[in-house]
Amino acid sequence: MxxxxxxxxxxxxxxxxxxxxxxxxxxxxxxxxxxxxxxxxxxxxxxxxxxxxxxxxxxxxxxxxxxxxxxxxxxxxxxLDYNKIRGALANKDPILKEAAAFAPGIRILNQEPFETLCSFIISQNNNIPRIKGIIERLCLLFERETGSADRFPTAEMLACRREEDLAPLRAGWRAAYLLDAAQKVAGGEIDLERIKALPMPEARAELMRIKGVGPKVAECVLLYGLHRLEAFPMDVWMKRAMATLFPEKSVLDFGPYAGIAQQYIFHYSRLHPELFR
The missing domain is CATH 3.30.310.260 (TATA-Binding Protein)
Incomplete structure (x- = not known):
């Protein structure tokens, strides 16, 4: 470069x-x-x-x-050499090869871990415009403390608030989960940097100690916030895609870059609805 x-x-x-x-x-x-x-x-x-x-x-x-x-x-x-990774994934399955070739420009971002944790707590039973709106309002709510609406509040800033303080977010029941996440991170009960290095079963279990963090949100935080590229978020759509396109395979079959494979599969499936009729 x-x-x-x-x-x-x-x-x-x-x-x-x-x-x-x-x-x-x-x-x-x-x-x-x-x-x-x-x-x-x-x-x-x-x-x-x-x-x-x-x-x-x-x-x-x-x-x-x-x-x-x-x-x-x-x-x-x-x-990261995504071309090499695509080649390795393509050798695992012809359908995965086609999916990877369909969107070869996807990369997994290295996002700030606490922001990602909060974002995917907010994402539950939600749509993208509303998720973005809640996050924008959250940053605006803390603008005086952070110094800029572009900055995401720290766990320490959020941990000392009450549920009613977050009413302007219009996040509903998710507000309580955000506060629990912030309090556990700020208090050291959940150490996101430590979770980066834990074996995957332990990393998932640690994240799921936070209220409102189930298996899917934990996988999203691991993949998108902690860059654990073996993580594989499974929602209803992905379960359907796996059952239809890879009925004889499990997540483990995709290896250390399963999370990248997931992105290829998700994008390919979303834009080929005829495969699921």
Whole structure:
């Protein structure tokens, strides 16, 4: 990868196997908005960014090269060889090969763990526009404490609030779960950094000690917030896809990159509804 400062922003060239729409609109994150221009505006780790991509490369507006190297390169997971991973997955099953080739630009973001935990607690029985709205209102509620509406509140900030304090979020019953998550993280009962290194059964069990965190949310946090690429979120749609497309396979058959396989399968299945008629 090479970086060049241009009048329009920082241009990063030499990037392959990466698509902004496939990555930012696949349901793994909720802080990005697609603009009329086709660019995306969002934030991560308290930094805001407008980013677009064309045949010239990845254009970052509002970021210098040091920002790219320190944050965005890792956030977009640009150093992992997804082409090699797709090849390994393709050898496991012809349908998986087709699914991987259908959306080769999906990458798993390196998101902030506590934000991801809260986001997927909010995501339960919810739709993406409403999830985004609740998260936006949460950041606005804590803007005075964080210094910016682009910053997600820390666990410590959230832990000292009461359920009625979160009424402006219009999050319903999820507010109690957010507070429980914040209190357990802030108090050290749940150590997200430690969970990153635990064996998967223990990591799942630790996360599920939080009220409202079941198997699916735990898998989402592991995959999207802790970058455990073997995690495999299973909702009703994915269970149906597995039963229809891979009836003789289990998650373990997809190996250490099962989470990437899940993204390919989910995207492929969602855009091929005729497979399930």
């Amino acid at each position: 090479n970086c060049q400062q241009t009048p329009g922003g920082l241009l990063v060239t030499g990037i392959t196997d990466f698509s902004l729409p496939e990555t930012l609109d696949c349901g793994q994150c909720f802080r990005w908005q697609r603009l009329e221009s086709g660019a995306y505006r969002g934030s991560a780790y308290g930094k805001s960014l407008t980013v677009s991509m064309d045949e010239k490369g990845l254009l970052l507006q509002g970021a210098a090269e040091e920002d790219f190297q320190a944050l965005w390169r890792s956030y977009f997971d640009l150093d």
